[in-house]
Amino acid sequence: MxxxxxxxxxxxxxxxxxxxxxxxxxxxxxxxxxxxxxxxxxxxxxxxxxxxxxxxxxxxxxxxxxxxxxxxxxxxxxxxxxHLLERDAMKKMVQLSETYDSWFWAYSTERLYNRENWNADIDSEQWLKFGYFTEDEQKLQHILTELRAMGGLELTNSSLQNIEINPRGIxxxxxxxxxxxxxxxxxxxxxxxxxxxxxxxxxxxxxxxxxxxxxxxxxxxxxxxxxxxxxxxxxxxxxxxxxxx
Missing domain, CATH: 3.40.50.1000 (HAD superfamily/HAD-like)
Structure with missing residues (x-):
């Protein structure tokens, strides 16, 4: 056995x-x-x-x-x-996607959003995970640096072209x-x-x-x-x- x-x-x-x-x-x-x-x-x-x-x-x-x-x-x-992401962190991460003109997606407890269908009211939903995708390695590194500076986040990936974000320790x-x-x-x-x-x-x-x-x-x-x-x-x-x- x-x-x-x-x-x-x-x-x-x-x-x-x-x-x-x-x-x-x-x-x-x-x-x-x-x-x-x-x-x-x-x-x-x-x-x-x-x-x-x-x-x-x-x-x-x-x-x-x-x-x-x-x-x-x-x-x-x-x-x-x-386990949920803080809404203030969500707002900052959406802003980062605009700063670096990067594709993003976000899982709430209700649905999957992305850059094309982003019409979410961050304060009215519960957020599980956020992610960025870009084939621009330098842009990805800039985003990663800013996320690390924010703190309170668990940073991983599911490919070499993305960053996935969960609450710290999750x-x-x-x-x-x-x-x-x-x-x-x-x-x-x-x-x-x-x-x-x-x-x-x-x-x-x-x-x-x-x-x-x-x-x-x-x-x-x-x-x-x-x-x-x-x-x-x-x-x-x-x-x-x-x-x-």
């Missing part, structure tokens, strides 16, 4: 291939892990509604960590805990720790798999931290194991070689 009891999977760039599908090999491996008594869950930067079709495809009834840890769900239908790692408390598990019993900086903390803290073959270099360096890419069924490899053995 596996010493690992919880498999926490990032979605984009990890369990999903570049066409946003889950391969049949990966589906089969996940089913085998569950049959062996391992809890399989998603730990994602997406909001729950953007992950639900995949949760339903895999028939998962486990906890879910969404929006990089700002929400933890007991199951796909019951919220456990939620991450996929904090979310998975909450899940472990719910399930009566220890972080040493967790396998965490991902590809980007928003996966880094949980990969460092899990019993087995796994980087995908397509992961950012910093994530690969921090991982215990590096597997194949998201297009080469890397998640199935994790399950076959490190959980079901």
């Amino acid at each position: 596996s010493k690992y009891k919880l498999l926490a999977l990032d979605m984009d760039g990890t369990v999903l291939d570049d066409d946003h599908n889950i391969s049949s090999e990966t589906v089969a491996a996940i089913q085998d892990a569950r049959a062996a008594g391992v809890t399989v869950m998603f730990s994602t930067g997406r909001a729950l509604q953007n992950a639900m079709s995949y949760i339903e495809q895999l028939q998962l009834d486990a906890p879910v960590v969404t929006v990089n840890g700002s929400e933890v769900w007991r199951n796909p239908h019951e919220l456990h805990v939620r 991450s996929k790692a904090s979310g998975i720790r909450s899940v472990c408390e719910l399930l009566g598990l220890d972080m040493s019993q967790v396998v965490a798999v991902g590809d980007s900086l928003n996966d880094l903390a949980v990969i460092q803290q899990a019993g087995l931290g796994v980087a995908m073959g397509n992961a950012q270099d910093e994530v690969k360096e921090a991982a215990d194991v590096v597997v194949s890419t998201n297009n080469e069924h890397g998640v199935a490899q994790v399950i076959r070689q490190h959980i079901l053995t």
